[in-house]
Amino acid sequence: xxxxxxxxxxxxxxxxxxxxxxxxxxxxxxxxxxxxxxxxxxxxxxxxxxxxxxxxxxxxxxxxxxxxxxxxxxxxxxxxxxxxxxxxxxxxxxxxxxxxxxxxxxxxxxxxxxxxxxxxxxxxxxxxxxxxxxxxxxxxxxxxxxxxxxxxxxxxxxxxxxxxxxxxxxxxxxxxxxxxxxxxxxxxxxxxxxxxxxxxxxxxxxxxxxxxxxxxxxxxxxxxxxxxxxxxxxxxxxxxxxxxxxxxxxxxxxxxxxxxxxxxxxxxxxxxxxxxxxxxxxxxxxxxxxxxxxxxxxxxxxxxxxxxxxxxxxxxxxxxxxxxxxxxxxxxxxxxxxxxxxxxxxxxxxxxxxxxxxxxxxxxxxxxxxxxxxxxxxxxxxxxxxxxxxxxxxxxxxxxxxxxxxxxxxxxxxxxxxxxxxxxxxxxxxxxxxxxxxxxxxxxxxxxxxxxxxxxxxxxxxxxxxxxxxxxxxxxxxxxxxxxxxxxxxxxxxxxxxxxxxxxxxxxxxxxxxxxxxxxxxxxxxxxxxxxxxxxxxxxxxxxxxxxxxxxxxxxxxxxxxxxxxxxxxxxxxxxxxxxxxxxxxxxxxxxxxxxxxxxxxxxxxxxxxxxxxxxxxxxxxxxxxxxxxxxxxxxxxxxxxxxxxxxxxxxxxxxxxxxxxxxxxxxxxxxxxxxxxxxxxxxxxxxxxxxxxxxxxxxxxxxxxxxxxxxxxxxxxxxxxxxxxxxxxxxxxxxxxxxxxxxxxxxxxxxxxxxxxxxxxxxxxxxxxxxxxxxxxxxxxxxxxxxxxxxxxxxxxxxxxxxxxxxxxxxxxxxxxxxxxxxxxxxxxxxxxxx
Numbered sequence: 001x002x003x004x005x006x007x008x009x010x011x012x013x014x015x016x017x018x019x020x021x022x023x024x025x026x027x028x029x030x031x032x033x034x035x036x037x038x039x040x041x042x043x044x045x046x047x048x049x050x051x052x053x054x055x056x057x058x059x060x061x062x063x064x065x066x067x068x069x070x071x072x073x074x075x076x077x078x079x080x081x082x083x084x085x086x087x088x089x090x091x092x093x094x095x096x097x098x099x100x101x102x103x104x105x106x107x108x109x110x111x112x113x114x115x116x117x118x119x120x121x122x123x124x125x126x127x128x129x130x131x132x133x134x135x136x137x138x139x140x141x142x143x144x145x146x147x148x149x150x151x152x153x154x155x156x157x158x159x160x161x162x163x164x165x166x167x168x169x170x171x172x173x174x175x176x177x178x179x180x181x182x183x184x185x186x187x188x189x190x191x192x193x194x195x196x197x198x199x200x201x202x203x204x205x206x207x208x209x210x211x212x213x214x215x216x217x218x219x220x221x222x223x224x225x226x227x228x229x230x231x232x233x234x235x236x237x238x239x240x241x242x243x244x245x246x247x248x249x250x251x252x253x254x255x256x257x258x259x260x261x262x263x264x265x266x267x268x269x270x271x272x273x274x275x276x277x278x279x280x281x282x283x284x285x286x287x288x289x290x291x292x293x294x295x296x297x298x299x300x301x302x303x304x305x306x307x308x309x310x311x312x313x314x315x316x317x318x319x320x321x322x323x324x325x326x327x328x329x330x331x332x333x334x335x336x337x338x339x340x341x342x343x344x345x346x347x348x349x350x351x352x353x354x355x356x357x358x359x360x361x362x363x364x365x366x367x368x369x370x371x372x373x374x375x376x377x378x379x380x381x382x383x384x385x386x387x388x389x390x391x392x393x394x395x396x397x398x399x400x401x402x403x404x405x406x407x408x409x410x411x412x413x414x415x416x417x418x419x420x421x422x423x424x425x426x427x428x429x430x431x432x433x434x435x436x437x438x439x440x441x442x443x444x445x446x447x448x449x450x451x452x453x454x455x456x457x458x459x460x461x462x463x464x465x466x467x468x469x470x471x472x473x474x475x476x477x478x479x480x481x482x483x484x485x486x487x488x489x490x491x492x493x494x495x496x497x498x499x500x501x502x503x504x505x506x507x508x509x510x511x512x513x514x515x516x517x518x519x520x521x522x523x524x525x526x527x528x529x530x531x532x533x534x535x536x537x538x539x540x541x542x543x544x545x546x547x548x549x550x551x552x553x554x555x556x557x558x559x560x561x562x563x564x565x566x567x568x569x570x571x572x573x574x575x576x577x578x579x580x581x582x583x584x585x586x587x588x589x590x591x592x593x594x595x596x597x598x599x600x601x602x603x604x605x606x607x608x609x610x611x612x613x614x615x616x617x618x619x620x621x622x623x624x625x626x627x628x629x630x631x632x633x634x635x636x637x638x639x640x641x642x643x644x645x646x647x648x649x650x651x652x653x654x655x656x657x658x659x660x661x662x663x664x665x666x667x668x669x670x671x672x673x674x675x676x677x678x679x680x681x682x683x684x685x686x687x688x689x690x691x692x693x694x695x696x697x698x699x700x701x702x703x704x705x706x707x708x709x710x711x712x713x714x715x716x717x718x719x720x721x722x723x724x725x726x727x728x729x730x731x732x733x734x735x736x737x738x739x740x741x742x743x744x745x746x747x748x749x750x751x752x753x754x755x756x757x758x759x760x761x762x763x764x765x766x767x768x769x770x771x772x773x774x775x776x777x778x779x780x781x782x783x784x785x786x787x788x789x790x791x792x793x794x795x796x797x798x799x800x801x802x803x804x805x806x807x808x809x810x811x812x813x814x815x816x817x818x819x820x821x822x823x824x825x826x827x828x829x830x831x832x833x834x835x836x
Contacts, residue, residue: 012066014182015103015142027087028099030065034074038062043070044078066177067091093264096155096206098183102146142182146202153204153268156232157184158192158219160211163239167255171210171237174260187215193222205232206480208267212240217306217458220277220477224304235267235480242459244307244390248412249273250482252603253394259595270480274413276387278305279474280457285448285466296452296465304474305457308391311447312358312382313427315454319461358382361451366419366442378437380421385445385471388412392430394605397422399435407438415473416441433816445471482609502538502612505619506531506549508584509591510627519598528621542590542607542615549622553584554743554780583777585626586813593621697721705733708742723753730763738769738785741778750788759791766797767805774805779814782806792822 004011012031038049038061049062049071063079064071068091072079090097146154157175161168175184185195196219199205209216216236223231238246243253280303359379364371375383384397389410391397397420398410410418420436430436447469455464507528517524532552536545590602592615601623602610612620701721704713717723726732734757737745746769749757759768770790773781782802786792795801800808803818 012181013100014180015100015105018104018107018143028067028090028101030070030083030086030088031067032063032084033066034060035062035064035071036060038064038071040071042073042078044072047073049073065091067097068094092261093178093268095151095153096179096264096268098144098154098180098202100180102144102202103180103182104143104145106141106143140198142198144199144202148203150204153206154199154202155179155183155206155208155264155267156195156199157208158187158195158210158215159184160187160215160239162188163211163215167239168210171239171255171260175210178260178264187211187218191222192219193226196222196226196228200226200228206267207232207234208237208263209234210237210239212238213242213245213307213458214240214460216245217302217304220306221304223477224475231478233270233272233478233480235270235482237263242393244392244394245275245388247390247394247605248388249479250606250609252606254603256601256603258600258602259598262595262600266482267480269483271483273479273481274476275306275479276412276415276417277474277477278309278385278387278417279303279470279472280305280309281470281472282464283468283470285450285468287448288450288466297462298465298467300455300457300464300469301460301462302457305387306477307388307458308384308386309455309457309471310382310384311362311449311453311455312380313422313424314382314384314392315456315461318456318459319454319463358453361449361453363448363450364419364439365446366440367444369440369442371419371439374439375421378421379423380437381424382422382427384420384422384436386410386418386420395430396433397430397436398438407441413476416443417445417471419445432812433820443473445469447471482606500538501535502540503533503535503618504612504616505533506552507619507621508588508627509621509623511623511625514591514599514623521593521599524599525621531622534620536612538613540612542602542610542612545590545612545620546607549620550584551780554741554778584622585624586811587626588622588624590615591621591623593619698725701725702727702733702736705736705742705745706740708740708745710742710744710748713745714748717748717752723749723757732757732760732762732769734758734760734769735762735767735772738778738781739772739776741773741776741781743778743780743784746781746784750784758785758788759794761794761796766795768794768796768802770794770802771796771800771805774802774811774814774818775809777806777809777811777814779811779817782814782818786818786821792818 010031036059041048042062060074062071063074065088067088070091072083090099146152157179159168159172159175161172172184172186183199185192207219209219216234219234223234236243236246236249236251238251238254240254243251247253280300282299282303284298358381359376362372362375362383364375364383384391386397389396389398389412398418400409408414408416418441419439421439422436426434426436449464449466449469452463452465455462507525508531509524509528513524513527517527531549534545534548534552536548589604590607590610591599592602592610593599594615599621602615697716697719698721701713701716701723702725704710704716723733727736731739734746734749734753737749757769761768765771767775768790770782770785770792773785790802792802796805801818801822803815803822806815806818
């Protein structure tokens with residue numbers, strides 16, 4: 001501060017002095033600051049700012065306002081004198097910024113006896129009453145005097161720096177830069193009570209909680225105590241580990257690198273929804289005498305829960321972790337170690353089976369219905385009372401109750417709580433899309449325990465002595481739910497301006513280049529690798545767009561496998577001769593390229609909230625964290641763009657006639673003499689000829705399937721080749737096509753071949769075509785086979801289902817898909833044939 005005062009530098013004013021006789025100004029002036037580095041373009045001339053990278057350079061490049069972020073070149077022609085005194089609009093986030101004119105510094109009272117006596121004589125009854133009303137502001141350095149406006153939505157930001165590693169500190173600084181620093185509060189310095197009391201009379205107030213679900217619960221509890229009317233809605237920026245409440249309200253499972261400016265827009269435009277909150281009333285068990293009560297806590301760590309209340313196995317693991325961390329905090333300084341401890345504690349508890357007798361020591365009554373007999377019959381080891389759909393870092397334990405008419409889909413604002421029972425098997429199945437046993441949806445619960453049982457309330461564990469616990473609805477809190485935004489859609493009020501179909505190029509970027517170049521958008525564009533083209537509807541969201549990009553990847557794998565080595569005889573350059581295409585990893589995510597200064601990642605759990613037109617109009621960038629640098633080979637000249645179109649069912653690209661026309665137009669149909677399959681990719685069973693081919697057409701048919709030559713395959717079929725032929729390893733044509741991932745050939749065989757090919761097994765491993773495709777992680781082929789009716793329960797010679805093969809191959813998403821389809825496939829083909 002001393003150095004700044006020497007150069008006559010004035011910090012951004014965050015309040016105004018009280019007690020001044022001058023009339024109150026209702027506007028804010030610009031706060032101009034000299035800058036040596038500046039992003040963006042000059043407001044006056046529209047040109048960019050020249051960056052000085054030398055540390056010794058003291059040249060002032062730009063003059064910008066720290067409130068509205070307007071920037072001008074440090075030239076007389078750009079920054080003019082009239083800009084100095086003109087009022088500031090506070091920029092794009094004026095609706096959520098608390099202006100400094102609202103915050104008034106309280107003048108210290110005079111303590112002289114003379115002035116106090118004079119005031120006492122002149123005091124009337126009304127002034128005494130008004131003084132009593134101002135007792136709340138006594139001793140505070142500031143008071144808030146807002147100006148009511150329906151357009152204003154002032155925001156209070158609470159940041160927990162301890163959440164999410166070092167993210168909290170970074171986010172705290174960014175919010176202070178965009179907002180008034182006196183509306184941003186560090187929860188590690190003091191709790192939220194003082195700030196909420198200070199701003200309690202501000203109309204249209206909104207709150208942003210930056211932290212985990214515990215931070216949100218803390219703020220909601222203080223709001224209950226202060227009894228603000230109406231209670232301000234709370235938005236969530238997830239910085240914790242589980243973030244189940246944030247996932248429920250569409251804020252995602254964690255903060256990546258989304259610009260703070262966009263977060264503020266989401267909070268401002270978010271929808272206000274209700275969240276049920278539940279009371280936990282604990283008493284001693286009246287059925288047990290005092291001398292039989294065991295040791296344990298006499299009360300729960302929290303008396304109110306927003307997410308869930310559980311007892312049994314999961315609470316026991318959480319309690320062990322909590323006790324170990326309290327004893328040795330230095331050993332729990334990383335998330336990886338914490339997760340490893342959780343896994344070890346869960347495995348130990350599983351071996352010791354400490355929760356196996358839970359059903360014998362509890363009694364559960366929901367709205368007068370006794371669930372104890374069912375709990376004892378099914379021998380549950382964990383019971384969860386769930387308020388929100390998410391649990392245990394994003395799982396859905398209630399599932400989809402469409403097949404059970406007794407239950408309704410779960411909601412967080414219906415005044416009902418869901419009761420779910422878990423065995424060890426169903427708890428493990430949660431991570432792959434399973435769910436627990438649905439027991440009840442009720443408004444009141446009475447729980448009796450007859451021994452000390454581990455319990456947890458919103459992640460806070462304890463071991464509670466035998467007790468009587470009553471669960472009842474407390475109130476409903478106002479929350480901000482993130483909603484879909486069409487910020488980049490042209491002419492929002494004109495539905496005809498939205499294009500019917502968009503042709504978008506997909507480009508892939510690896511993590512190393514993203515981290516090094518994400519602030520240089522042009523270089524990052526140049527470093528991206530074209531993946532292909534998709535054609536989607538104008539109102540398509542990113543969740544739907546992901547399916548077409550995955551299909552595009554499958555098609556790319558299918559085409560490039562047939563042209564693995566292409567010889568370009570007319571080109572003499574250093575371009576690699578071998579076209580190498582690496583498969584997209586399951587962790588790829590979309591990048592938003594519309595931000596003015598950089599690219600940023602979009603959380604996968606929020607893809608349904610974004611339209612394609614919000615992140616681009618003509619090309620999409622995706623980030624693949626597992627993309628290897630050495631495999632980033634561009635598309636050689638002459639290689640056609642793969643196109644996947646959005647349509648009902650399978651794309652027209654599967655149509656053989658369309659495919660033939662595409663290949664002929666691009667020249668691919670004429671390069672068959674110039675390619676060969678690499679020897680390392682040839683299987684011994686594939687290179688052998690038919691032991692006793694029926695005809696030359698059958699032999700050519702098998703060779704076409706192995707090479708992936710669709711045109712040759714169709715030509716052989718038209719000449720009368722037999723689709724039931726098998727190779728020397730007794731693998732059918734469908735086996736070969738599914739193993740190599742040739743989706744076009746698989747589609748043709750399914751349409752024109754006999755139905756017995758679908759679940760035919762080979763003699764060596766007993767695998768079906770679906771087993772082969774799952775082993776090689778060919779998702780599009782698996783989807784084709786499943787849609788055609790392939791059995792998901794058929795096992796090979798080792799007793800493995802296709803889902804097991806996908807899990808063994810390291811593709812959990814494909815395994816989850818096969819698992820979900822297996823649950824709905826009620827009758828297998830064998831059972832159906834037997835029934836007929």
